[in-house]
Amino acid sequence: MEEHNPSIRARAVALMRQGVPNRIVAEQLNIPRGTVGWWRSEDRKARGETYEPPTDCPQCTGRRFDQAAYAYLLGLYLGDGHITSKRSQHHLSVFCNATQTGLVAAAEQAMRRVMPQASVRPRAKPGCVEVKSYTKHWTCMFPQHGPGKKHERPIVLEPWQQTIVDAHPWEFVRGLIHSDGCRFTNWTTRVVAGEKKRYEYPRYFFTNKSDDIRTLYTDTLDKLGVEWAHCTRHGNPYNISVARKASVALLDVHVGPKY
Template sequence: MRQGIPNRVVADELGVPRGTIGWWRHEDRKRRGEIFERPNDCPKCTSRTFDHQAYAYLLGLYLGDGHIISKPKQHHLSIFCADAWPGLIDEAETAMRKVMPKPSVQRRQKNGCAEVKSYTKHWTCMFPQHGPGKKHDRVIALEPWQQWIVDAHPWKFIRGLFHSDGCRVTNWTTRIVAGKPKRYEYPRYLFTNKSDDIRKLCSDTLTTVGVQWTTLARGSDPFNISVARRASVALMDKHVGPKY
């Protein structure tokens, strides 16, 4: 075991429960006065290089439908994806594994959605926006290193935002043509979030890539960013696309 052989392999070889192997390993370290440190591949703590494109996408997902639980004995990042979009569930898991490969990643089925979870306290290092309460009740601002990544990979960030709190819909309207009403349909992208800060991050990034957007209020709540101009929708179709 001191050679680093995993508990699972030792347990299978000896025919004993993995928990027993874990206890033996713990007692062995205790006798030798060795302090156990869980393996860590946090890019911020180890200065390890990591996949910036995957991080930009994951940052968008986190700001939309993600949260971090950080307690003394429980630390994990959760991204929630509707069952209707299995491709997004796969992408969320892939992005987590690319940013930090060592932590365990699991899926937990809930009513109508899947929770993709990655277990390590170091997600708070990667997402310093974590804090008590709801995101729209506190300031959300990117740190300089995060903004640098978003500036380098704006479409990945936009894609993450729209894959979490956005959608592509078909709107319609009618016009009178030759004295008769005629129906016209056109695609539109919408991003909805109660946080003024997160909406500004979205709109500022859209502007940098040449996408024209407007604020669409429902009632008195200006919580929606709309992209409806034909050229801008074409850009969104090329780089973001509908959920799948």
């Protein structure tokens, strides 16, 4: 690191203690931003000050936030999301099909609307895109975070989360289906007047191993007047089917196929 006159360092530290950002200090004194950052860090250590990055976490600051976006993001998180919260690494990840670019964009947008200050970055992986948002405060927004797989531990919404889901049920359902669900065309055959005919009809599936998450989904469908049924496969009740014409029509209006 280039040596600087002690008086320059003293001036820089004085400005930083007044709350002047590193970039402005570097520009005013014509020194590298990295040097300013190092001086700030050393000054904090000398004063025994622990640095806490600024945050716009709604739970920590009481800030109003986009609750509709949160309901959608909550659905994505419960389906294909997880939080990494370690000493040196904190981020929320939602995994999306790489071909569904609309879903990738929707996940990015929801993260930014809930916590605008946190950086968001999509990361391509084999067959999928991992949408990541970096801040330790996602654990505040998703208290369901914990060790182990979601289907191996209880998943219960906090009262404030349930209030948001009750206010924005379709966004929550859309997030769940966009993560662990799909819309596809089913078919069957019937004999009519001695002739076998093929009939096709649209259907929605939601598949999740967690009993609690499936119950959150079906309870919300009940409130919305959507008829559903268990579709047990190989003895596992992991699949929830919506096939009734009127209920499929409701989901088509508010959810639709992933794209």
